[in-house]
Amino acid sequence: MGTGIRGLLIDLDGTLYHGGIMIPGADELVRMLQREGLRYLFVTNNSSASPEVVAERLRGMGIPARPDDVVTSAQGAAAYLAEQMPGANVHVIGEAGLREAIQEAGLNLETDQPDVVVQGIDRELTYDKLAAAAAHIRSGARYILTNPDRLLPSEHGLIPGAGSISAMLQASSGVQPVVIGKPSTILMDVALKRLGLAPEETWVVGDNPATDIAAGLAAGCLSVLVLTGLATGDNYKELLAAANCEADVVIDTLPQLQEYIGNQLAQQRQRR
Structure with missing residues (x-):
């Protein structure tokens, strides 16, 4: 990924949690983004719950979240x-x-x-x-x-x-x-506008090639497929092929994603 990272649009279900259970490392990943001053939003296709309810649900699992951090379909x-x-x-x-x-x-x-x-x-x-x-x-x-x-x-x-x-x-x-929702660019455009960043400065992180990765591609963002939900080590190539898209990066776990982001930020600082 040659372009610098300034912000992330992060999927929720399958990426940060399953049902009511946090995926290991989700809390630490978000805290790391806060420490590094990276902008981020949680972008979900779920239309049933308000941002207040979504943020409360995340906090209940131990993931830091405010209603303003959430963009729903x-x-x-x-x-x-x-x-x-x-x-x-x-x-x-x-x-x-x-x-x-x-x-x-x-x-x-x-x-x-x-x-x-x-x-x-x-x-x-x-x-x-x-x-x-x-x-x-x-x-x-x-x-x-x-x-x-x-x-x-x-x-x-x-x-x-x-x-x-x-x-x-x-x-x-x-x-x-x-x-409106992923893989459409409409939801992504709303999220990017709120984030205040250009697509090329923004990574889309998600577990579903057909929605998250396809949406990132359509919006001109860089995409990170995490193998924490729908996509797994066994099926992700097949899912990407079915969605007719490629992820820029494929990462197994959220702690590995945190490490990857840290490495990217270190390289950006060196280039400065």
């Missing part, structure tokens, strides 16, 4: 809509984090005559909710999808994600959504 969707359609009426299929983000962006929650349908994960999904959203989209409402993840890890194994709900909505409306 719900925030990305809200920022995108506030710019494209300020003051729009929005019909939401989703959970509290998505509804809160929509309202905080100055958009209106509207169920009868929306300008746009925004859909994320909804673990209280009903047939009536799906039917209403599909009818709005067929009637001309724009369709925004927070993230394309078809499966989500849970304590009971993999469960249907926002992408699986979207498959039903696309089939019943005949409309493909604008996708």
Whole structure:
């Protein structure tokens, strides 16, 4: 990696934790970034929880985190809509984090005559909710999808994600959504803007080639694949090939990532 590092966009689930359990070294990695004065944000495709809830969850595992450190696909969707359609009426299929983000962006929650349908994960999904959203989209409402993840890890194994709900909505409306979350550049652009850094100064760190690494590539960032979650030593080459992308660096563990960053920073200081 020839370009200097000034900031990181770090995935969460599978990268820093599994479910409610911290991946070894995640706490020390974040503390090291703080000591070195590197900017960082936690970027998640999860649209269900607010940044406050995500930060509290991280702190509960021992990982230092503030709400301002978190960028969710719900925030990305809200920022995108506030710019494209300020003051729009929005019909939401989703959970509290998505509804809160929509309202905080100055958009209106509207169920009868929306300008746009925004859909994320909804673990209280009903047939009536799906039917209403599909009818709005067929009637001309724009369709925004927070993230394309078809499966989500849970304590009971993999469960249907926002992408699986979207498959039903696309089939019943005949409309493909604008996708906000990784691998789309929309969420990455929101995160880079908040970070205040250029893509070439920023590393994207994650465990999923199809979302994290593909998003880094699309945004012009450097990418680090960590073999701590979805990608493992056994399958990462196959996953990268399926995602049609290459990671700049592949690292086994978070302590090794911390060491790698330290070495890169030492080289940068020498070059100065």
